[in-house]
Structures are given as structure tokens and as C-alpha cells.
Amino acid sequence: MKQHFEDFIEDLKKTHGDNLRSVILYGSAATGEFKPFESNYNLLVALERITPEDLRNSHSAVREWVRLGHPVPTYFTVDELIDSGDVFPIELHFMERARKVLYGEDVLAHVEISDENLRHQLEYELRSNLLRLRKRYIEVSTDGERLGDLMGASIASFAADFRAMLLLRGAEPPVSKREILRETASAVGIEGGSFEKVLAIRENEAKQKMDVIAANELFAEYLEDIESVIAAVNVLE
Numbered sequence: 001m002k003q004h005f006e007d008f009i010e011d012l013k014k015t016h017g018d019n020l021r022s023v024i025l026y027g028s029a030a031t032g033e034f035k036p037f038e039s040n041y042n043l044l045v046a047l048e049r050i051t052p053e054d055l056r057n058s059h060s061a062v063r064e065w066v067r068l069g070h071p072v073p074t075y076f077t078v079d080e081l082i083d084s085g086d087v088f089p090i091e092l093h094f095m096e097r098a099r100k101v102l103y104g105e106d107v108l109a110h111v112e113i114s115d116e117n118l119r120h121q122l123e124y125e126l127r128s129n130l131l132r133l134r135k136r137y138i139e140v141s142t143d144g145e146r147l148g149d150l151m152g153a154s155i156a157s158f159a160a161d162f163r164a165m166l167l168l169r170g171a172e173p174p175v176s177k178r179e180i181l182r183e184t185a186s187a188v189g190i191e192g193g194s195f196e197k198v199l200a201i202r203e204n205e206a207k208q209k210m211d212v213i214a215a216n217e218l219f220a221e222y223l224e225d226i227e228s229v230i231a232a233v234n235v236l237e
Helices: 002-019 052-057 059-067 078-083 089-097 118-140 144-168 177-188 193-202 212-234
Strands: 020-026 042-047 074-077 099-104
Touching: 002 020, 002 042, 002 052, 002 059, 002 099, 020 089, 042 078, 042 099, 052 059, 074 078, 089 099, 089 118, 089 144, 118 144, 118 212, 144 177, 144 193, 144 212, 177 193, 177 212, 193 212
Parallel strands: 042 074
Antiparallel strands: 020 042, 020 099
16 A cells, blocks of 8 residues: 555645644554544545645545545644544544554644543444434345445444543553453443354354344344443443
């Protein structure tokens, strides 16, 4: 990916000139946990200012980046990042602990992350992900393979939320999803075996072609474990 990053950064420099302050890679690709065809190369682009013209001018560079199969970068101004420590504590904690500066200054180093709203955002994210999971389950509940796919796709979002829960409890969360899931189960006081099984589906350690009975049994266990974590978050100070 080095050449892809260098080409994209050159395009951004030509597009934004002195307005470009930083390009930061964050997420699994920055921690060595990247999985081809599953993970994304998440980029933060920090500009001094952002106007509609700045965004229009970035169209060509971003279009080529997306054509290569990558998601559209997240655009912030430097001032917005500094002022967002109390609004996006989960996302900024994640970026702060899993990032590589590809160009310019480390603008995230200037962000003071407030944990005052962390529990509320965490509970909101957990319950939103749970509602989406239930809704999608209705569509795929009679198809074992599709249900396995649904669970495997959902575990990354829940692992990110669980990571924030460990932060809220005062622990330094691990980087790998597997360790996050294990520490979460231990902290909540559940066995958490469903998390391991669903992660194995995501990582292709278990075949996704599950029969519908086995898939539904695993889903019921998975849902119960998720609800236990949410209950534990609900009573955290």
C-alpha cells in the first residue's frame, strides 16, 4: 500500500496546497490487524479550512482513491478536531491509540478527549448496533449462511464499542479484537463464548455455511451476551 498512500497524498498536496495540514491512517491498518477484503484503510485528512470549493476540488483525488476500493477519507479542520474531544470521545480515543501519521503534523496530539460524555455515547452506540442487528436478523433468520454472515459482519462494531467500555472502566484496552472480546466478557462476568465463535466466522476460522438451527442457536447466545454488556454499561458511572 505504500505506493497507493504516496500517490494519494501527492494528489491531496496538489489539490489543497498549504491548506493540507495532515493525513493520518487510523484503525486496524495502523495496528497491524488489517485483513484483506474485510478491513478498510481509514484516513483522516485535516485541513486548515474547509469550504465547499475545497471539497469540490478534492473530488478527483478522492475518486481515484475510492476506485482502488478504499472508503472516502474523513475530513476535519484542525480547529474542529481540537473542539471535538467532548463530542466524539469513542472515535477520537480509537484514532488516538491506533494511528500513523502519513503526512504533516500529528494533529490528534493536540486533541484533549473528554470522557464526560463517553458513557452516554457508548450506550447510544451499543443500543443502536443492537437494534440494527435485530432488524437485519428478521430478514436472514431462515438462512443459516446469511445469518452467519450477519453475525460476522457485526462483531467489528461491537468490538469497537466494547473497547470503549474498557476505557470507561479505567482499563487500557488491548488492540486485537480477540483480546477486547475476552476482556469484555471477563469484566462483565459472562463466559462470552459466542463472541469467540462469531469472531471465528469473521476471520474464516469457522465455515460460514452453518445450518439454520445452529446459526439461530448461536445468534440467541450472541444476543444474550451483547445484552449483558449493555446492562453493565447502563449502570456504570
